[in-house]
Amino acid sequence: MFFRLLWESFRRQRRRKLLAGVAILLGTTAVTAMLALATTIGDRIHRELAVYGANIVITPAAAGLEVNVGGVEVRPATGSAYLKESDLEKLQGIFWANNITGVSPELRFTVGLAGHAEEQKIPAVGLWFGHVFGTGTGTTGAPAMHPLWRLVGAWPSAPDQGVAGRVLAEGLGLKAGDTLALRDGSSTRVIRVSGVVDADEETNGELLLPLATAQVLAGLPGAVSMVEVSAKTRPEDAFARKDPAALSPKDRDVWYCRPYANSIAFQIREAIPGADAEQVRRVEQSEGNVLKRISGLMWLVSLAALVAAGFAVSAAMATAILERRGEIGLLRSLGASRGAVAALFYVEAAVLAVVAGSLGFLAGSGLAAWLGARIFPGESAGAVLNPVLLPVVVGLALLVAVAGSTPAIRQALRMEPSAVLRAGA
């Protein structure tokens, strides 16, 4: 009997069900889309912020002082120390290895030009270009870490290719396709210039070479002078600034297991002997700030969407029930108990919430994916459906539908069946 009532109610009152259903559908669509965007906004903005460069740098602990101003070396560094390129594999073993999104080692040196005087040297830098790093399928290197570098031509794809910085290319009259003969000990090594890059002030004056070629030319096999690391971090709070050595073992574990730039740098220092890892405060602090604000905004707007959608849905539910007072009166006068009537209406609301909520989840996920792709073009689209959101959204729809129905059901049940029937007649 109960199920027949339920079935007939849906079959015969399509307009009313449609109204409430559309309200729930729209509400869940909006909430799903907002939540899906809010949960991914952190990663997206992090990727956008990558233009500011690495947020952690690894340098040899024993290195001498850099004596440079505005990226230009005023005097050659005193005493040189290097890191081992092979040690970079150890970055994959640290606790927060998965948060490392980019690694770019560099080896700065000077190289002589063949056919010129012995002392005439040009600055050069060895870099990774599309280096396969780790077990993942992704590649990393200098171009990936500096999306704003403007390249005319192509990045080196073979050991004997290089890219000239803009200022160096102007000074030597180089363009893509030219060759450059470099001194390699007593012999000569010919490098084909595959492109010209407009990068930062320091790099513009340099010849960019594949790291392995640079190590040979510099006579420093396996050496790198500095490593830039881009990592997804958690914005720094008071706890992050604590010195791990001064913390209790328990607090130290908590500190260690949070993706603060400080703890990732600490883990890198632990993993690579002789290395000094430090957060680049200009990037890290400011990024954290911007990230916090934008994702905070999205969460608050999602909350506003939630409240608005909740209100709209409960209003629609209430209207749908108030319209059916006559029906309630009839059911009651035919002997249905208050509980039975309430149960019927609640189950109706629940069925609507689950069906319309699931549809809304699908529509909202699609909408979020579409909106995300429109606003952040050129990024690998992650999974469109976030299964975690489904129970959340449907649960919320259930809660709101049931809560929205309650005052209307109570009001309708409070009235005398005869009065209701007469008023509706």
Added chain:
Amino acid sequence: MAVAVARHGAGLGMGRMLRQSLLHRRGRSLSALLAMTVSAAVATALLTLYSDLDAKLHREFRSFGANVVVTAGAAAGQGSGSGLAAGQANYLPADVVARVQTAAGAEAVVAPFAYAVATTDRGTPVVVAGMEVGATRRLDRWWKVDAWPAGQEALLGQKAANFVADERAVKLTYAGRVAELKGVGRLRTGAEEDSRIYMPMAAFTAWTGVGRSVVEVQVPGGAARVEAAVGRMRAALPGMTVAPVRALVEGESRIVDRTRALMFGSVVLIALTVGVSVLATMSASVLERRRDFALMRALGGSEGQLLRLFLLEGLLLAGAGVGLGWVLGSGVAWAIGELNFETGTMPRVAVVPLVLGLNLMIAAFAAVLPARVLRGLEPAALLKGE
């Protein structure tokens, strides 16, 4: 008889009918008003936030520091070899800070720096920088310092600190002249500043006689404002190089634009959801009164009259809803601004026309849609309850 009643009905003031219609079923009028208030509040809150978003986000980006750098002459023009110490001889004129400030605007932060390579008491060459402490503090907010130096004091980069014998009493030599400085602590940035020693500009100039070589400027606002300021600065500072920090300016514009697009999408989405739901609620409340309208029709009310009644009723509720909703929504926007950006978003009167237009549109639709349904119904059939 029927004619008389009809005449009387037609003569019945619209105002009175409206009042009765709104007051007779107060509960329903209130719930409709509530719905209109919520839709107006949501629209107000989101639009207020949206129109203030650019300013708020650009302010956050100030923490990235200088976005324009002024240097002397074309130092970087020729193939910059390793021995580019010669570029050091190019100093900026003494009045450069005032000129940059005038050209860049009063809101810009202008911080000059001067550099010299001195020798520590351990014989290590180290870059010593002179800075205007106040401007640097405002510009380079990410610097982590133990204390800021004043007078004959020095701030030691954390790497540079390893190359002096006594961090408390730093002895530096430049061109045969010795400066004894009191170390106030360490500076940590994770970048090249770590290898330098910073001291107040006055003491630096008195000691080395070296002029300013770089002025770092932070122009607030987006790419367009920065470009405009760069143009003004180039015109006002002939012979000097004025270069925007491209990564910062472009990155900022991209992120602000994308966040704004995201917010815009959210605003449309939420407004649509609330709008359609309110529309549904309102039109249901009209449909519910089918019998009243059938009665009016039977009594001789014309279709146009009925439509006018619905419209007026809806518009009145919408207007009242906008009044209440604007206050409520401005409060929500202020709270979100305060919570998220630590500065409240001030209420904006400019959003009222848009919110009012939106609400009136919803109300008009809510009145017209059911009226079309009602038109097809026969009054007699309706009154009979079919």
